[in-house]
Amino acid sequence: ETGVTQTPRHLVMGMTNKKSLKCEQHLGHNAMYWYKQSAKKPLELMFVYSLEERVENNSVPSRFSPECPNSSHLFLHLHTLQPEDSALYLCASSQEATGGQPQHFGDGTRLSIL
Amino acid sequence: DAKTTQPPSMDCAEGRAANLPCNHSTISGNEYVYWYRQIHSQGPQYIIHGLKNNETNEMASLIITEDRKSSTLILPHATLRDTAVYYCIGLDSNYQLIWGAGTKLIIKP
Numbered sequence: 010e011t012g013v014t015q016t017p018r019h020l021v022m023g024m025t026n027k028k029s030l031k032c033e034q035h036l037g038h039n040a041m042y043w044y045k046q047s048a049k050k051p052l053e054l055m056f057v058y059s060l061e062e063r064v065e066n067n068s069v070p071s072r073f074s075p076e077c078p079n080s081s082h083l084f085l086h087l088h089t090l091q092p093e094d095s096a097l098y099l100c101a102s103s104q105e106a107t108g109g110q111p112q113h114f115g116d117g118t119r120l121s122i123l
Numbered sequence: 124d125a126k127t128t129q130p131p132s133m134d135c136a137e138g139r140a141a142n143l144p145c146n147h148s149t150i151s152g153n154e155y156v157y158w159y160r161q162i163h164s165q166g167p168q169y170i171i172h173g174l175k176n177n178e179t180n181e182m183a184s185l186i187i188t189e190d191r192k193s194s195t196l197i198l199p200h201a202t203l204r205d206t207a208v209y210y211c212i213g214l215d216s217n218y219q220l221i222w223g224a225g226t227k228l229i230i231k232p
Contacts, residue, residue: 013166051222051223051224052167052220052222053222054219054220057219065217065219099166099167101166101167107214107218107219109155109172109214109218111169111172112159112167112169112220113169114166114167114168115166116164116165116166117166
């Protein structure tokens with residue numbers, strides 16, 4: 010499925026680097042999400058955007074900074090990350106910003122912090 | 124918040140029906156149950172959802188018990204490509220999905 014595209018697919022960075030993850034959806038959806046998937050842990054919802062406004066922030070550390078310039082694009086800016094931030098970061102979109110709407114996921118960015 | 128319980132793993136023979144159970148005894152009367160799956164190295168994929176009636180689509184069928192305390196996802200003719208982790212999910216108080224560990228389904232030839 011190519012409705013939600015995430016780049017890069019893999020990223021290795023040091024703790025002092027600054028990088029950004031990009032997500033783009035071609036489905037005409039109004040809501041976009043960032044999730045974190047760590048090994049042996051359930052998916053954790055990080056941020057929810059509805060019509061480019063952040064509607065949910067699940068106590069995510071400030072070293073993760075989301076940006077939604079329009080309803081088709083979502084970024085996750087990273088700076089001063091910790092080794093425990095190594096994980097798969099998944100982007101999703103849905104028609105509206107409630108869990109009741111089917112969410113379409115990208116294939117994620119595998120992030121490794123050295 | 125809706126809580127779900129699933130077996131950690133299951134096997135099924137290729138071509139047979141795969142029946143994946145889920146317990147959700149604390150779900151309230153107006154809460155849907157959602158099923159997603161995640162194939163290795165891919166993002167999760169929506170399968171189906173239901174409230175109290177049985178549901179069917181091109182991917183699967185969902186059977187919900189009358190008391191709504193449990194449900195079963197049925198893949199009628201499992202193929203090797205159906206090997207994945209299957210998640211039975213409810214919503215939290217903010218109407219967002221609550222993800223658990225899921226069931227790892229292995230389809231064997």
